[in-house]
Amino acid sequence: MDSAQPVDLRNQRALSDWLPGRLAAEEPEILVIGDVILDGWWSGSIERLCREAPAPVVDLQARESVPGGAANTAMNLAALGARVAVAGIIGTDDAGTELRRQLLTAGIDVRHLYAHPDMVTTTKIRISSGGQVMLRLDDSARTVPAAALGALAGAVRAAVVRKAAVLVCDYGTGVLAEPVRNSMVAALEGDSGRPLVVVDAHDPRPWALLQPDLVTPNAQETARLLERRLPDGPDRADAVGAEADALLAATGARAVVATLDRDGTVLLTPGGAAHRTWARPAAEKQASGAGDTFVAALTLARSAGLPLTASLDLAQAAADVVVHQPGTSVCSTAQLSRYLKAFADxxxxxxxxxxxxxxxxxxxxxxxxxxxxxxxxxxxxxxxxxxxxxxxxxxxxxxxxxxxxxxxxxxxxxxxxxxxxxxxxxxxxxxxxxxxxxxxxxxxxxxxxxxxxxxxxxxxxxxxxxxxxxxxxxxxxxxxxxxxxxxxxxxxxxxxxxxxxxxxxx
The missing domain is CATH 3.40.50.620 (HUPs)
Incomplete structure (x- = not known):
């Protein structure tokens, strides 16, 4: 089918290679708000141990910095055809400057990405050799400046105007503390013109007042919400599916998508476990950010009107694309189309x-x-x-x-x-x-x-x-x-x- 051919996405159940292009043509306006990160991937060779300690010496041969966290989610949305704005807090340091530059280059609106001199831009530098990550160095602010929080909280109402979707990426660094969260709840009150609201948070419970349309906890986050340990192996999905009511109540969401890495995902609705997806995992050593890709594709598809189950399948396909790529990667419309087309034969x-x-x-x-x-x-x-x-x-x-x-x-x-x-x-x-x-x-x-x-x-x-x-x-x-x-x-x-x-x- 030609992607330009008219089709009612609300009735589209199957995945075809033309679908990513059709979704991109919708160009939904989406706001990503949350913890933006600069990911570093430094790689080199190891041929000796250092004299001071029994530790390998990595002779660096390549350094790459790419947007991570909420910024990676925004990059994925832009690569899939959405018109994206990102809201968050960075420092005036080199990492913040580079992060802003890369987002701008991708065509992302950064008017609500606030830089503050007392803020440290979160960085995560992975040092690897032979495709294997040896060490990760994290640097982030111990506290978020109150002035920066106030600026972000004050901008929320304007930032959500005319958006098809709002995607919250809360990884617990304090950028989405109570002032910002309260402003978002106030800005999204009522159903008149309310955008799709998706929450991807380490702890979705504080966002229950937002009454999100979707929350996407991973396996560890789901276990914390249930205050229990999940079983290993294939029984894990069944265990999550049996807790639909508890997870919906804890998150205040209309639907919960529990992402279970190699075991795919489970969709939970008030009627119980409605849909499963299965991952096609790779033996990756250096892949990161598949969850960001998943939630980006899910949000894009739902904001464009694709049914929830088909959106889930599409998001799983996008995540499958990036786990076969090294580093912090994005899935583009063209890559997703090629991946789906590969099933034709x-x-x-x-x-x-x-x-x-x-x-x-x-x-x-x-x-x-x-x-x-x-x-x-x-x-x-x-x-x-x-x-x-x-x-x-x-x-x-x-x-x-x-x-x-x-x-x-x-x-x-x-x-x-x-x-x-x-x-x-x-x-x-x-x-x-x-x-x-x-x-x-x-x-x-x-x-x-x-x-x-x-x-x-x-x-x-x-x-x-x-x-x-x-x-x-x-x-x-x-x-x-x-x-x-x-x-x-x-x-x-x-x-x-x-x-x-x-x-x-x-």
Missing amino acids: TALGADELESQLEAHRAQGQRIVLTNGCFDVLHSGHTRYLNQAKQLGDILVVALNSDESVRRLKGPGRPINAVADRAAVVAALSCVDYVTVFDTPTAGPLVRQLRPEVYAKGGDYTPEMLAETPDVEEYGGRVVILDYVAERSTTAVVNRIRAGEGAAQVN
Whole structure:
């Protein structure tokens, strides 16, 4: 699809390579307020130990300084197409001057970035060798000057005017102390013209009075909010999902997105855990700021009108881009589009897929296989696939070929060719592999791949499925997942052909 083609983002559920460009075209105005940092990345070689102590000597060969913290979040938003203003407090030192310069170069409005002679600009310098961080040196102010706090508090009301979103990045340095926080609460009181409000804070509780639309605590912050230790491994997401009411109450938010690093994210709403994403982690040694990228992409997508679950998937994709890059990195519109486009050719043949799955089994991972047409992706599909993912470690989706869909659904289907269907399904963070089959049932594929779990959605019983004997023959398990009749592809297609719009949602 051409990114210039009109599309109602409110109904866009699937991720496609044109979507980042379409979101950038919206150019939402977003204010980032919080703890701006200058990140330093100094690298060199190590060939000896120093004489004074058993410590390595790093002969520096490269020094790089880039915006970090709230400034990195602002840089990500600008790279994704937003019109960004940043508000915060820096010093009049060299680090503050360099930070302001880089933000200006990126086209970011810095009118509300206040410099004070008694303030120390926060810096975090990482010293590395061979791609491995050896040491981090942090420098920051012990106290924030009252005059600087007063200036920032006084500017808040003007700073939020006409913004599509306000993103709070509070890392606890004191820049967003009570005077600033109270001004923000006052400036955002009422629902008339209120922007989207997102809080990314080490402690979201002081921001509960703001009644944010979204808060994004990481695993450690979530554990502190719950005053308990989270379990390790895959049970961590389930443990967080069971605490939706407690987390919503503690943060005062309409929705909580708990970010669990390698375990992806969990979306919590008043109805419970509504959505999961799964990360595609890299064995990074020197990556930083993926959380900043995530919250930036999430805020951009929501402020442009993309549904919350699709926004979450897009944000996960953006974070996956930067964890494969060294240093404090940003994800641009072009990079995100290329990443999503890469899924267009990801359908594997059965023999290649079998080889890949054997490698996963050797690591003790359990394989889940499901199959279907997945012609016009909708929320019923995404809910179903997220449920299937939770049955094991690796989710394989087998798509009916175009000819197979025509045999099942009639000459008017599929709406989307198999290459497009594969690209869209593969882009979902919960899906690990996609393949295509042309047989009347998935039985031959099941016998070849031998998944530990065969999942199927719909109003079936295991006895009704032609594949059940194949699964049971080698000791696998058949699981029937939720069926949502009003979310069927046929219902969506019939509504489109009848010229009916989507039902109004409050």
